Amino acid sequence: MDSTASRVALVVVVTVSVAAAVAVNALGSLGHGWAALRASGRALVQLLVVALVIAAVLDSRPLMLAFVALMVSVASLTAARRLTQDRSGAWAALPVVAGALPALALVLVTGLVPFEGVAVVPIGGILIGGAMTATVLAGRRSLDALASRRGEYEAALSVGLTSRDAALLVARDDAALALVPGLDQTRTVGLVTLPGAFVGMLLGGASPIDAAAVQLVVLVELLMVQSVAVVVVVELVARGWLGRSVPRVGR
Known part of the structure; x- marks a missing residue:
């Protein structure tokens, strides 16, 4: 054609x-x-x-780093808009950064990914996007759980739990469901889907083995990124730092 x-x-x-x-x-x-x-x-x-x-x-390495910073900023703003309409949305940057940047640093420090724009930008984009998605899903599920299961939250307070512990008790399991898509994608890779990194490397002329190795790294890094993002965002919600529009009672 x-x-x-x-x-x-x-x-x-x-x-x-x-x-x-x-x-x-x-x-x-x-x-x-x-x-x-x-x-x-x-x-x-x-x-x-x-x-x-x-x-x-x-x-350009300076422009590459600036572009990564832009991706983090946009991901954080997107997550914040999905979770709250008040100033507490600024906290949405924390799970995005805490999830994505250490994972990106790991592959750079070990030399697995070269410190070049052609590698850092796409890998960074995948990890930052994964952190954003996990932050939004876990944050929304946490806030929804605290709103819809208010009785359980107040019951936990009545037996002596702090506001944080009561919120974690109610919201943590629902928030953890944000990990399911990533787990399913990792379990079924090669059988149901051929993800973008694998296909992109094949189209770029890499061997199937090299493409599979890079895709494996991306998938397991995403599991780590999303797990960190979920834990951080649930903690922020439980402490009342993110999504203050949800009413809180007790200590």
């Missing part, structure tokens, strides 16, 4: 897919039709911008 035909096919596939997503949302009364359209539009603009600047980022 020549380049012109490829571009036409790309436009057709993207247009049909976005239209289908919006239509299904509308027909199913899911309430996210416009959100799907806006998200698709943002993805288009952001990917075009990234395509224009990525060469400079990959060739």
Whole structure:
């Protein structure tokens, strides 16, 4: 297929897919039709911008580090907006940073990933994105659990537990469900899905063994990243530092 035909096919596939997503949302009364359209539009603009600047980022270590910092900032802001509307949302940066940056530092310090933009940016993006997703899911589940199971929380307070311990007792199990997608992806890799790092390396000319090794590292790092993010965000919610809009009683 020549380049012109490829571009036409790309436009057709993207247009049909976005239209289908919006239509299904509308027909199913899911309430996210416009959100799907806006998200698709943002993805288009952001990917075009990234395509224009990525060469400079990959060739410059200062710009590479700045781009990683931008990814962390955007992930933190996105998580904060999903969890709360007040200033406590600033705490959402902590689980993102605590989860993603040590994992990225580990593969850099050991030399497994070279300190170059072509490696740091994609690997960092995967880890930061995983931390963001875990933060949002665990945070939402924690806050929802404290709101819907208020009686259990107050009962725990009545038998002498502190506010933190009572909140952990109610919210921790629900928050831990945020780890299920990552666990399932790791369990079924190669049998159900071939994740992006594996496919990308194959398309780039790497051997299947090398691609599998890199994908294994990414998957186990994501498990670590998401576990840390979940533990941190649950602790923040339990202490009342994140999502203060949820009423708290007791000590």
